[in-house]
Amino acid sequence: MIGWGFMWKSEDMQGFFPVRSECQADVPRTRFKSRVGKTLSRRRWQAAFTKDGHLDMERVLRRIQRGGIHPSIKGEVWEFLLGGYDPDSTFDERTKLRNHRREQYYAWKEECQKMVPLVGSGKFVKMTIVSEDGQPLEESSADNQEWLVKDTVTDKRVLQWMLVLSQIGLDVIRTDRYLCFYESESNQARLWDVLAIYTWLNPDIGYVQGMNDICSPMIILLEDEADAFWCFERAMRRLRENFRTTATSMGVQTQLGMLSQVIKTVDPRLHQHLEDLDGGEYLFAIRMLMVLFRREFSFLDALYLWEMMWAMEYNPNNFSSYEKPENGTKQDPRLLKQYGKFERKYIQSGQNEQHHNTLAVFVVASVLETKNKRLLKEAKGLDDVVQILGGIAGNLDARKACKEALKIHEKFLRKANKQ
Known part of the structure; x- marks a missing residue:
């Protein structure tokens, strides 16, 4: 056992998500390290289940909050973290639910395939296939594997969906292109399929860049495409409002407004400086919040940050509220240990509404605080702010960022309660 522990401790985490050789120099090395006794390992994960499959979520959350999740089990743990499965369910109950969801997903996929045969073919749309008025575009066939729309599209929902398929395709080609995984067009097509089907099912949100x-x-963590879809669908339950855009507002504005309030409360001098630079709306933080720091961290470190945040925000009622939203659920203060430590703070303060993804706001605040001195001294305009914050890419420590975020959260609650 000692020898195995030593091997794990020295394991190269980068090896789980290999980078293409020509991209090695441009991709930041991961800072995440599996730590024996802290990181949730496969052995610890399996030991957290009872004989019939009930999961000791309190134990799992404690371990994730201390050291993240080993890459070999991330996908299956995420399904629980995101409210995809009830920890109190049995193995048999989850198998039935998983099979039902897979059937549902592949039925939706077949529906989409009838409209656009490239869905599920291992290929994907890379060029616009219809005009704004629904007319087929014959010149697009060469880029779309000789496939083209044959008849005028008159259904508004179908047309809206078809118009965005090429944008999804262009974004898919650019997504994590430095990873060996996406050298395969069939893997790119799986990503496109999931995004295309999600877009078809959610016309109110549609597709917005960043969802990729x-x-x-x-897609990388879960072998079955249907499981990947449902995991993404659960993540989007938390994030979808960030992507909702109208003629007058962006969904992420709510979080930007909260960020402004947080900095104004915990660091009024920095807030005033940003105000003076015409940056009081904190628009420079849009990308961090929209895609949860994917550009600021290496691939593995971003995943580590996500699971740390999801564990801290975990609410045991998520599964039931997602499955039966019309009934709603009540948070029981007696079950506090089953909540993530961030969510617990809100329960204890008597605020019972959901706070999905607000920890991300405090992580951005922690990033700003680490650059406090430089921002105050060197930022003479918004371009300087963007440049200073741009320098953090690949240089952030996810664990420290979460730890500092919790401290800022404590400080914010303390100061806000005095006002």
């Missing part, structure tokens, strides 16, 4: 960055890890 959220979905990509699910």
Whole structure:
């Protein structure tokens, strides 16, 4: 056992998500390290289940919050973290639910395939296939594997969906292109399929650039495409409002407004400086919040940050509220140990509404605080702010960022309660 522990401790985490040789120099090395006794290992994960499959979520959350999840089990743990499965369910109950969801997904896929045969073919749309008024575009066939729309599209929902398929395709080609995984067109096509089907099912949100960055890890971590879809769907339950855009507002504005309030409360001098630079709306933080720091961290470190945040925000009612939203659920203060430590703070303060993804706001605040001195001294305009924050890419420590975020959260609650 000692020898195995030593091997694991020295394991090269980068090896789980190999980088193409020509991209090695441009990709930051991962800082995440599996730590014996802290990181959730496969052995610890399996030991957290009872004989019939009930999961000791409190134990799992404690381990994730201490040291993240070993790459070999990330996908299956994420399904629980995101509310995809009830920890109190049995192995048999989850197998039935998984099979039902797979059937549902492949039925949806077949529906989409009838409209666009490239769905599920291992290929994907790379060029616009219809005009704004629904007319087929014959010149697109060469880029779309000789496939083209044959008849005028008159159904508004179908047309709206078809118009965005090429944008999804262009984004897929750019997604995590430095990873060996995406050298395979069939893997790119799996990402495109999931995004295309999600877009078809959610016309109110549609597809927005950045969803590809959220979905990509699910495609890599979960072998069955349907499981990856449902994991992404659960992640989007938390994030979808960030992507909702109208003629007058962006969904992420709510979080930007909260970020402004947090910095104004915990660091009024920095807030005033940003205000003076016409940056008081914190628009420079949009990308961090939209795609959850995918560009600021290496691939594996971003995943580590996500699972740390999801564990800290975990609410045991998520599964039932997602499955039966019309009934709603009540948070029981007696079950506090089953909540993530961030979510627990809100329960204890008497605030019972959901706070999905607000920890991300405090992580951005922690990033700003680490650059406090430089921002105050060197930032003479918004371009300087963007440049200073741009320098953090690949140089952030996910564990420290979460730890500092919790400290800022404590400080914010303390100061806000005094006001």
